Amino acid sequence: MNHVSCALAPRFAHIPLLSCLLLFLIGAALPAQAQLSDSFADGNFIENPAWTGDAASFEVNTALQLQSNGPAVTGTSLQLVTPSVAASGTTWEFYANLKLATSSGNLADVWLLSDQSDLRAASNHGYFVRLGGTPDEVSLFRKDASTSAAYVINGRDQSLNSSTNNLVRVRVTRAADDTWTLETDLTGTGQSYTTEGTATDATYHASNYLGIALTYSSANSRSFYFDDFRVSDQQAPQPLTVTPTAARQLDVQFSEAVIEAQLASNYQLKNSTPAISAARRDASDNTLVHLTLAADLPLGANTLTVQQVADLFGNTLTTPAQVDFVNSGFAVQPGVNQVLITEILADESPVVGLPASEYLEIFNPTTQVISLAGLRLLKLGSSTAAVFPAGASLQPGEYAVVCSSTRGSLFASAGKVFALSNFPSLNNSGDELVLRARDGKTLFSVSYSDTWYKDAVKKEGGWALEMVDTTNPCAGIENWTASTDASGGTPGKANSVQATNGDHIAPVLQKAVAINATTVRLYFAEKLDSVAAANPVLYTLPGGPAVTRAVVASPGFQTVDLELATALQPSQKVTVQVQNATDCVGNAAGPATSATFALPSVAEAGDIVVNEILFNPRTGGVDFVELLNRSGKYLDLQGAQLGNIKADGSVDTETISADTYVVAPGQLLVLTTRPDIVRAQYPTNDPAAFLTMSSLPSFPDDAGQVVVKTAQGLVLDQVAFSAKQHLAVLSDVNGVSLERIRPEGPSTAANFHSAAGSVGYATPGRRNSQFQEDPNGSKIFTLEPEIFTPDGDGQQDFTTLNYALNEPGNLASVTIYDAQGRLVRRLVRNETLATKGFVQWDGLTDQGRKASVGYYLLHIQLLQPKGGTKREYKRTVVVGARL
Template structure:
């Protein structure tokens, strides 16, 4: 079939173009003319001069070969294949028409491929993005490849200059093609490789055959747009790569415009041609004309090709992320080498556009001060950097290049702050909320060093794209950062939580900045049970929030689920599967609904305190206006607000409050749930020795309080720094007997996660209940102590608990004549009266209950075993 087809194909295309890629394997190899690379040892050219798999006979094997190919638009791809097997989810082939990298197995490879086989036994065209699973462009008919041992097919795929794809096939291997369908998709415009990918089960290692690969660009280039990047440079963009050699005589401008002296293809982007002009461009509407422009494959557009553009001057106002803050000196002392003055550095990341800074505002959201405004005539050249400082400080930075001294330059907080650049039209251009933890260096955090952005191509990122300068002077104002390195954002945005702000407004919280235009699409969101959505409004300046306006008011405390489809972050990453969050319109809280669940009051060196609460009610609650306090010995309270805005706490929900969630996460990386950490501007002062944590609602009502002390920690601990006290039973009282040191096996704290020492609430019957009856006091978070619960018929009892070993020797006087409520608990942590760990063995708990009013006395004995793990 090959010998009959190729002359026909050659005749068909001889008049239009030279093929971008042709390989019939007639030379008996795949290592040259063209050269294929990849799993070369697992392929062969067989006696029939066909490419055949010859890999290991192992189920799940994946093989690939690729060869360079840049054709993308106005292109035809053809190939012959025979899969001598039964296709399935584990036995199929992908022929990649376009791939942006040579590893077809990598999850981040982008492009288009034809799948032969798979579960539907189909021939289909797929698109692969940087994240997520492949998606159909053309879904072929199922059961097309239905043979158990001879799935023969010739495939032809075309893509028009308008992005229209057509998929055809001939199941006899000839050229009488039948259409599988057409579809428009213009997602990916670049390609570097063509290739084949095969996966199979053990019996099919030699069952894939390929031949007659041909990729042909038969279409002349089209001129898409033109624009001035400087007074004497015009940039033309074509729909595909053009020839490397670009004669200036091929281009001219409108009558009366300056002549073109030179034309050059862009080094990085072969679809762009830069025209150099003999004089400055005039203002107004201009037309550029191109004749006899060839693409990279020899197709010539006789022309004329024209594009009209508006020249409004050399500099252009910046749009979102076209003006960046790339360096910050918030703490100028002690001086390392830079001037003793706060500053920021701005950067124009464009390679061609001059940015017009006139009217751009620098501000701190929430500040009462007027913003700093750039003056008329201020510009920043393509790729340029500039220092921005106070109006009296430019002379200090004169040696660093361009400097803007602005009136009302904001005071930069050392610990943390938010800075925003806004265009003169009020739109957000750039936002950054920095923290001193971004330095990643305790020494540099103390002052004199700048924070620098790592990757200016990833401006939406936060802490992971900034660090302390590595320049010996302390920073690099006015030039490229010392820490610059590629740091792309490949993470899709996640929906963290949702909250009803009112009966008709629901706020969504995302884990990173969103594309504000995409996020405003109402069709991305659904609420079930059914609730109509009228409007979606992203909330600036960082666009991590989206407010949904509902068509009808919500019912209080009714759980609902909001789902978002394909949320897009400001770096262009789109979430794949739908993500959802549960919420409800909150109701009023009463004392005891929310209780103190965990407290870290004596942190490690460099650490911070945190307090965790748990909602043990069946209500959805809003923490807006609540306060957290420490009650002093004189009963006065040092209190701090939890949140001035709404914060939802669902039934059973946990929230840990701290001033630095990032530090908490760093110190407890394996036992922290960052989704349940809430940053507070300040926490009350919790002494290291003892204090009382108090939780207030928005009306000042005490919801819960707990009196902690360092002496409550497990006596076996060598050092209690960084060890939290955890609540044992959610429904139990906020008393000493219901708290225990967090287990060492989880890192000694569980902020935002269920407690390591939690036990089920006591539900036993009778006077005394012991649980567990065998425990291992080794601080591993599993049965570290035993709990003795009592339930009395009436008040007025006093109780004593004495523990003896199996020989009757006194081990511990646990309780002495304690006045008892009608129910409560005691816990034994396995320590003796000497503070030593009790030996492994049986122990008797002797319980005495006395009613002083009538002398009535009861005695009980419970047996418990102190064990040890092997």
């Protein structure tokens, strides 16, 4: 449409004369490319309309079709463009024939919307239809600046599967609501269109060019044919959003570009109050109109009615359109969780489709305009912060990208970008990020980890972490996951993983720990309401000292330190009760939740011992060491060391816990780097029994020594282990732990045995399968059990010869004979015994073979230290077998 006439255009008959004359003048000035049509019937492509670019590599052939005619060189890329501003409410149509076998190196991209004339520029953005490629398909893509293209509509594979004649007509429609429809007609007639798919994408509403981009191998330089390009816009522009930006200004966002000349009379607020005094199209964004009001806009809900606004092609909004909006005021200072970090790209390599730069995304979840001026972004522990500049703000529901000051241009297509000095360097494996107000108050924090990806491939780089539900900002791993967007993330817009994932669970008090005699630290499973949690009235210690003060730790808000009026006594069990603990989204814990604790005592050698060790895990498994507090004291493992004594005497150690970690009497504690793997391979009902260590000492698969030391270097326990200690009948000891038999027994090989097969060959966090009570009684030598079945099933796998002597230093020998009197096993040879202990027989002979089923005699010789008196004892035992 090159002009508008009030006499010849009935659809404008209802427009007031002034508006009609204005449209006439505008229509007369519209450029020729306003609605594009080119069948190349004039025999050229350099005018009506003019195509530019690699013009020397194209021609109009005798069939009056545009044909490629470039260099016969593999890897050649060609392009032609022509001006086109149609962007929404538009239909694009064209004919193509690719007389070649399409592939990743032989394809055509027809750009419907392009920001730049250089279609191949990394910074270009827009939408294009791809013909061919590896899937031999017709599909619609979106290209963002400095990123790889992403599917909008993925067409049928193998629709262009001919090696000589891929004929197709393509029709793409974009409705005013940003619904795209892709259709193809493989007959080339335009009479048999088939829908390839529909999708919604509102990323770009402006265009400057339509174009063709080709890539081919040497044999296909003349194999691309195009015809019948037609771009038509028959839909009027639609107002999408209305945003108050100042006391007397509104911004109206349209679905497509509108004419530059705007009339204030085409816009009206509810009840005509206040009046709109001026309307002006934005200088750089022709889809945006700024309205000036005659008086201040009142707070609250409002409605804007829009009519008689025309697009660049003369389509006029004749039916009034209404848009509801809310004026919540302007640029208020944010409160807690009113500015959120909703997306994190910590590892930008390898590039998937996002810019090669770390970035964060922030979001305003409120209905108010939030002032960011002076807001500080920092990494916990860092001495520097990135500060947002004066005038920075976020509109209600608006997203923005935050990146380094040198990387802002990479995110030009993402909308609002804050490129800040001192942007923190993000650790790939995890960091704690904090947003603080100008007064230092913590507004939001997130302590992310690469485990949040829940995807082994995506955690290796190029993919962003995204928040699932922005109404649940306090949650951690359960509300974050890897982006599912094809480009690797969604900077500046709603997250690809967006879904309802609310928090309706009250905060759980996980544990209480006495930091010192007058301070108790409470650990909660999630972030608390920091104001409510600071009220000391919520906390009581029945029968114990009063709570004088409660301090909630920032920025995590998951721990509360209680200051007590009087000192606690060591290892005296105390209960703390919490009334109505409330999390940061308002869930309350009810009348009371409680935990027990005690002030730790000083640890002595033997108080904490190695109770179980897995040093040769099965495939995909990890090592673990289980400790047991066999004392009657509460003991703190802060700074304690777990080590392996090497063959040369040096010790490879790792810190068990850098923070206070108190173990109660009788408590089991499993140390490992991957509790999830251990629990999956050896089920337990007590996940709290596990303590994650960043790394364990290297425990050899054949033999080594485990040592546990206090922070001051006192050896609590030391255990030598060897693969030879395992039950000989086991054909495979991978994944089989060695368990302590008697908790009170010595840390010697005789007090450890292979875990039973009936419990899965290990019992982390549970009582050992080979556990034995320490027997009492006056007999010098007793056997338990008297019948045993050494088959590895965990039921009576060995027998134990217990002894209780009157004095130390006795020299003993124990020899086993079968029923015929033949020597079977020399179990003990001239060993000095303690006053109390035991010796186990696993049913093996001296040759390492399993003893036959039957009766056996244990001949015990005891030489007393005083006077050299020699005594002999005999005990009978039966080696059995299960039927």
